[in-house]
Amino acid sequence: MSNGGSEAAPSPEQAVRVGEIAYGRSGDKANTFNVGIIAESEAAYRRLDRQLTADRVAALFDAFVDGSVTRYRLPNLLGFNFVASEALDGGGQFSLRYDSQGKTYAAAVLQLELPPESSEGRDE
Amino acid sequence: MTVRIANAAGFWGDYPDATERLLASDATFEYLQLEYLAEVTMGVLDRLRDRDPEKGYATDFVEYVVAEHLSELIDRGVRVVTNAGGLNPSSCAARVREHAAEQNVDVTVATVTGDDLTDQLDGLHAEHGLEPFEDDTPYEDVADEIVTAAAYLGAFPVASALDTGADVVITGRVVDPALALGPLIHEYGWDRTQYDRLAAGTVAGHLIECGTQVTGGNSTREWEAIEYDNVGYPIVEVDADGGMRLTKPDGTGGEVSRATVAQQLVYEIGDPQAYLTPDVAVDFTAPNITEVASDTVAIMGCEGSSPPDSYKVSVHVANGYRVAGNMLYSRPDALAKAERAAAVIESRIEERGLSVWETRAEFVGHDAAHGPAAPDRDDHNEVLLRFAARGPDREDLRRLGTEFAPLSLAGPPSVTGLTDSGRPRPRPIIDVWPTLVPQSVVEPEVSVGE
Numbered sequence: 001m002s003n004g005g006s007e008a009a010p011s012p013e014q015a016v017r018v019g020e021i022a023y024g025r026s027g028d029k030a031n032t033f034n035v036g037i038i039a040e041s042e043a044a045y046r047r048l049d050r051q052l053t054a055d056r057v058a059a060l061f062d063a064f065v066d067g068s069v070t071r072y073r074l075p076n077l078l079g080f081n082f083v084a085s086e087a088l089d090g091g092g093q094f095s096l097r098y099d100s101q102g103k104t105y106a107a108a109v110l111q112l113e114l115p116p117e118s119s120e121g122r123d124e
Numbered sequence: 125m126t127v128r129i130a131n132a133a134g135f136w137g138d139y140p141d142a143t144e145r146l147l148a149s150d151a152t153f154e155y156l157q158l159e160y161l162a163e164v165t166m167g168v169l170d171r172l173r174d175r176d177p178e179k180g181y182a183t184d185f186v187e188y189v190v191a192e193h194l195s196e197l198i199d200r201g202v203r204v205v206t207n208a209g210g211l212n213p214s215s216c217a218a219r220v221r222e223h224a225a226e227q228n229v230d231v232t233v234a235t236v237t238g239d240d241l242t243d244q245l246d247g248l249h250a251e252h253g254l255e256p257f258e259d260d261t262p263y264e265d266v267a268d269e270i271v272t273a274a275a276y277l278g279a280f281p282v283a284s285a286l287d288t289g290a291d292v293v294i295t296g297r298v299v300d301p302a303l304a305l306g307p308l309i310h311e312y313g314w315d316r317t318q319y320d321r322l323a324a325g326t327v328a329g330h331l332i333e334c335g336t337q338v339t340g341g342n343s344t345r346e347w348e349a350i351e352y353d354n355v356g357y358p359i360v361e362v363d364a365d366g367g368m369r370l371t372k373p374d375g376t377g378g379e380v381s382r383a384t385v386a387q388q389l390v391y392e393i394g395d396p397q398a399y400l401t402p403d404v405a406v407d408f409t410a411p412n413i414t415e416v417a418s419d420t421v422a423i424m425g426c427e428g429s430s431p432p433d434s435y436k437v438s439v440h441v442a443n444g445y446r447v448a449g450n451m452l453y454s455r456p457d458a459l460a461k462a463e464r465a466a467a468v469i470e471s472r473i474e475e476r477g478l479s480v481w482e483t484r485a486e487f488v489g490h491d492a493a494h495g496p497a498a499p500d501r502d503d504h505n506e507v508l509l510r511f512a513a514r515g516p517d518r519e520d521l522r523r524l525g526t527e528f529a530p531l532s533l534a535g536p537p538s539v540t541g542l543t544d545s546g547r548p549r550p551r552p553i554i555d556v557w558p559t560l561v562p563q564s565v566v567e568p569e570v571s572v573g574e
Contacts, residue, residue: 023345023383025337027392030163030258030556036390038383063495072396074409077386081396086259089484092164093553094443096484096512097492104493110344 012047012117019110022048026106031091032067033102035109038079045078051114057082060112061105064088082109127311129304129328130359132189133158133206134335136165140188142335146357147196149373153359154311156197157303158185158206159333166297166440167554169210170271180212181294186219190292194220195229198291205282205303209294211272213237214571217294221573234290236281238568239274239297241437241561248561257436257558266557269442275435275561278402279325280316281568282306288572297438299401301329304360312364322404323428324366327411330399331370331388331423332358338370338388340378345387351377356419371420380419389413402435402563404428434560443555444481447521448512449528449548450488452541455505461536462487462509468535469511469527478524480515508541514553521550 010016021044024037037052039045058069067085074081088102089095099105130153132142139145143156160182173180185208197204209216213235224231241248246267248254254263274297283306285293293306305325308314314321331338336355343350356376362368372380389408393399396408410427453461466485473480486492488508490501511528515521525548532539 019344023343023387025342025344025387025391028163029392029394030558032258032394034390034393036387036393038386038390060497063497074390074396076409076412077389079386079390081390081393083394090555092556093167093446094514094555096446096448096482096514098486098488098510098512099493106344108494108497 015116016047016114017110018048018052018112018114022110024106024110026102026104028088028091028101031088032083032085033087033105034084035082035106036079037082037106037109038077042078045075047114047117048080049073051117051120052080052112054082056112057109058084060108061087126361126363127155127308128153128359128361129155129157129307129332130357131157131159131332131335132357133160133184134333134337135162136160136182136184138335140184142357143189143193145354146373147193149356149376151359151373153202155307156202156204157332158189158204158208159300159303160185161207161210161297163438163556166211166272166274166438170440170554171552173211178212178215181210181216182208186216186223190220190223194223194231195227198229198231203286203290203307204292205286205307206293207295207298207300207303209235209296211240211296213294213296217573220292220294231292232288232290232572233292233294234285234288234570234572236277236285236293236295236298236568236570238281238566239277241273241275241566242270244565245270245273245439248565252562252565254559254561257560261557266439266441271440271442271554273437273439275437275566276402277435277566277568278302279305279309280403281570283309285570285572286310288570290572300333301326301401302403304329304332305403308362316403319404319428319430320426321366323406324368324426325362326399326401326404326406326428327389327408327423327426328360328362328368331385332360334388334391336378337391338384339372339380340384343379343384343387345383350379353377366426367422367424369416369420369422380421382413382415382421385413385421385423400432402431404431433563435563435566437559437561439557439559441555441557443553444514444516445518445521445550446512446514446553447525447548447550448510449525450541451509451528451531451539453507453509453536454538454540458504458507459487459490459502461538462507464536465509465531465539466511468531472527473513473524476523478515478520479517480513480520480524483511483513486510486512518550525549
């Protein structure tokens with residue numbers, strides 16, 4: 001069994017919210033946070049691979065991240081792991097943020113809207 | 125043969141009745157593991173040990189697991205593995221032995237120590253040159269403010285502790301998955317180069333170490349459909365060849381699915397192809413996750429390779445103080461009112477000459493979680509101003525804590541929220557300075573008592 005794989009994915013010609021085709025979880029290690037995102041289907045994984053780039057996630061968290069955002073693929077899981085360094089205002093006890101551990105940040109990625117693919121250049 | 129390991133604590137603060145719930149279910153398991161030590165918890169434990177040298181361990185374990193259930197656990201042949209020892213495993217073990225005597229049960233308690241490097245750090249730095257793991261703050265900048273330093277030990281000392289016949293194993297700082305891998309090494313006799321097996325045990329431990337977060341809690345996938353009453357604590361069944369199934373007791377809430385397991389697999393990891401412990405480098409891109417029965421997921425095909433030749437060390441460093449206070453503003457124009465109030469606090473800090481490094485105003489209901497990544501809006505029913513500051517001087521931050529309440533008479537209108545708590549008080553910041561030390565300088569130690 002796999003979940004959601006049979007659901008019709010939104011057409012690449014439509015905008016889609018990441019949370020419509022994926023789910024995820026975030027957390028911290030010292031001053032680093034990570035967001036794991038799991039696609040609902042292989043089609044969704046391929047679309048996220050093309051559109052949910054490290055640059056796009058870095059732009060979303062521009063106000064929060066002093067370091068950089070790195071994206072890793074987990075193809076067996078249809079997943080991605082985004083790791084943001086120097087990103088929690090010092091982290092743990094030092095941070096002045098209410099969400100000092102980035103626990104809600106996966107939700108911010110899931111709320112991100114990806115534009116129709118045709119509206120974006122295909123550089124890769 | 126399979127080995128079943130249940131988890132009954134994902135952090136210090138988890139449900140105190142988790143063990144009771146597991147024991148009341150019809151699930152069977154040979155090991156119960158409890159994880160209490162988040163990074164921030166070590167700083168808390170240090171403050172507790174400062175006040176009382178007998179403290180510095182996770183008291184929830186003694187209070188809610190040992191005091192209430194030790195004799196039943198022993199009667200049922202369940203062996204307990206926990207990092208509740210924190211900064212003081214021997215004191216934690218002594219409390220367990222006292223309870224065993226009171227309950228008139230024969231219990232062997234072992235401790236795993238050797239993680240505490242606090243007194244050796246200066247020498248280690250002189251010899252090996254400790255480098256910062258995360259940023260570029262040099263050792264010299266933190267050396268004078270170190271409160272405690274702990275190496276993350278691996279699973280082999282945990283296995284050695286079980287080899288002695290111990291019923292209860294209490295560790296200090298170990299990598300969280302060691303609480304599951306240790307029992308598996310003990311049961312199956314896996315050796316140090318069976319990397320795929322060690323990887324499987326590490327994945328098993330990683331999946332259950334946060335308790336109900338793998339059984340439906342905090343899942344962002346179709347959360348509306350999840351039953352949050354009595355979410356079942358996880359049980360992982362691991363075979364000798366490293367295959368495993370993750371499940372939860374029948375009749376409990378929550379969900380075990382590909383989605384809940386996948387989310388926990390990626391939780392708090394870095395490079396998924398290099399999840400590093402002192403025992404093994406695990407490739408988290410290798411395993412396949414399959415739903416095999418109702419609330420049962422199989423995880424197969426784990427792969428690992430040789431571990432790094434160093435231990436990660438968390439150095440905990442005193443670094444000033446922090447204070448945070450709240451005021452609730454109602455409609456109309458709740459956000460504008462809260463913003464004006466924050467501006468008043470800022471100017472009062474200036475006028476009074478309070479020493480702060482940094483301040484932060486967040487508007488709960490507007491931007492506290494996601495900052496500018498959340499959409500802008502101006503029609504809030506209410507907004508909670510949360511104003512936080514950090515600085516070098518406890519007295520100045522205590523003074524800053526007196527700046528909130530007067531705003532209820534002297535600031536923007538339709539404000540409330542003074543009755544929940546008094547003046548916010550500053551708390552010391554215990555920061556983390558992660559570093560690496562050569563494997564050869566750490567000597568894990570197992571002690572067994574009555």
